[in-house]
Amino acid sequence: MLTPESDGFRTLLIHMRDAHPVERNNPFILEAIRPKKVVFIVNPNSGTRMQAKIKDNIERYLNHRKFEYGIWYTERPGHATELARKAVADGFEIVVAVGGDGSINEVAAGLLNTNVALGIVPAGSGNGLAMHLGYGRKIEDAIKKLNSAECKLMDCGALNGRPFVNVAGIGFDGLVSNLMQNQTKRGFIPYFIRSIKAGLEYISKPCELLINGESIHENCFVVTVANGSMYGYNVSIAPDARMDDGLFSVVVLKEAPRWQYFMAMPSVMTGKIFNENFVRHYSTNELIIKSKGDNYIHFDGEGSMHNGDLHFTMLPKSLKILVPREAIYSVSATS
Ligand SMILES: [Mg+2]
Structure with a gap:
């Protein structure tokens, strides 16, 4: 299906730019094919320590034509929230939490009510949210799914604020x-x-x-x-x-x-x-x-x-979230 997030749509735009000299400086096309700025926030201590392989997996599986990326490592509890806020201030468009639900919680707290979208690479132990959203539990699969994920708005809750x-x-x-x-x-x-x-x-x-x-x-x-x-x-x-x-x-x-x-x-x-x-x-x-x-x-x-x-x-609808295309009809449960 041809959608603004799909590879096919992007390829079509690149083709239009190359085929029609008049389109070479079309701001819509230039914006649509520009690589998005994404930062992976990694908790080196979370879950099953699979995230040690994260850089190799990103190099291998992320679509580098669509994304330019950085990796930031957390150093202490609460640091992921600070890093997510820094990513917002620095103009990143996507922040990917690499970890379990606890790491996602910290990253999301820094992204609430902003235009920056949250992606997930499950590297925790339970990975409840990643499973719900259809990322699965394998790092490499989740990175592949990010390449074509669709942006949605999701609710969050607050307990005593x-x-x-x-x-x-x-x-x-x-x-x-x-x-x-x-x-x-x-x-x-x-x-x-x-x-x-x-x-x-x-x-x-x-x-x-x-x-x-x-x-x-x-x-x-x-x-x-x-x-x-x-x-x-x-x-x-x-x-x-x-x-x-x-x-x-x-x-x-x-x-x-x-x-x-x-x-x-x-x-x-x-x-x-x-x-x-x-x-x-x-x-x-x-x-x-x-x-x-x-x-x-x-x-x-x-x-x-x-x-x-x-x-x-x-x-309600306080967080932008990247949802794998295989599951885009279910920001609700995938099952
Ligand atoms: Mg609900």
């Missing part, structure tokens, strides 16, 4: 994220082991959810506020989530015998979590969760503790 791109929440998943914090070994096995540990340890807590004008009291094992559908590893916590509808998918796992949570894993992995009888599901653009004492929470898989209300607000 701090943005998140994929999922944030309280409870069991917050405990898993806290257990993963400061782990040098990432990847599926450590994540799986800590999920089992958290699943055996976490005790459901009374929560009040203020949602759509209602007050709901529930003993909650998890409350996940989802913009994207997946935690990562194909764990589909909110299979109905779309990233451009201005709404969160709020998924509550109520208190239940622990064996029921473990027995529900197949339905979670196959996008059928809403069939479980201990699951409640809501759609809203704003939510307040009240739960006494210290609570385990997470932003895009980065764990922390919080004491006090949790106020989730929607930041």
Whole structure:
């Protein structure tokens, strides 16, 4: 299909420029065929360390006629946000986050409400957002997909003013994220082991959810506020989530015998979590969760503790995102 982002369209314009002397200085054509300025922001410590190969992969798979690129490495937590802001100030048009959902979170925070688009090369452990958007989990495939990706606007969320791109929440998943914090070994096995540990340890807590004008009291094992559908590893916590509808998918796992949570894993992995009888599901653009004492929470898989209300607000269409063409009909889930 011939679209402004497609190679065919670009080739056509180059042909027009070369074939017709009068078109040689056509500003529209010159702008359309000019290589875009892209910077890859790499967290050298994230995930499975596959990103060490990033430069080789970019050299090999990025379309160098369409993009001129730089690579910046982060040196400390929060640095990716500073680098993303610098990229905006320096006139880059695309910033690619190389890492997991935590790295994407930091980069996105520097790009909100700007004209600079976010691309993703998954190099984390779970890669929930990359999977949702159709980038897959392989570095080389993601770079190839960037070559023809289409720019869309996506929603982000904020929890007590701090943005998140994929999922944030309280409870069991917050405990898993806290257990993963400061782990040098990432990847599926450590994540799986800590999920089992958290699943055996976490005790459901009374929560009040203020949602759509209602007050709901529930003993909650998890409350996940989802913009994207997946935690990562194909764990589909909110299979109905779309990233451009201005709404969160709020998924509550109520208190239940622990064996029921473990027995529900197949339905979670196959996008059928809403069939479980201990699951409640809501759609809203704003939510307040009240739960006494210290609570385990997470932003895009980065764990922390919080004491006090949790106020989730929607930041509709606040982030430009490059979406692989194979999945352009689904800024919502790809499955
Ligand atoms: Mg949504």
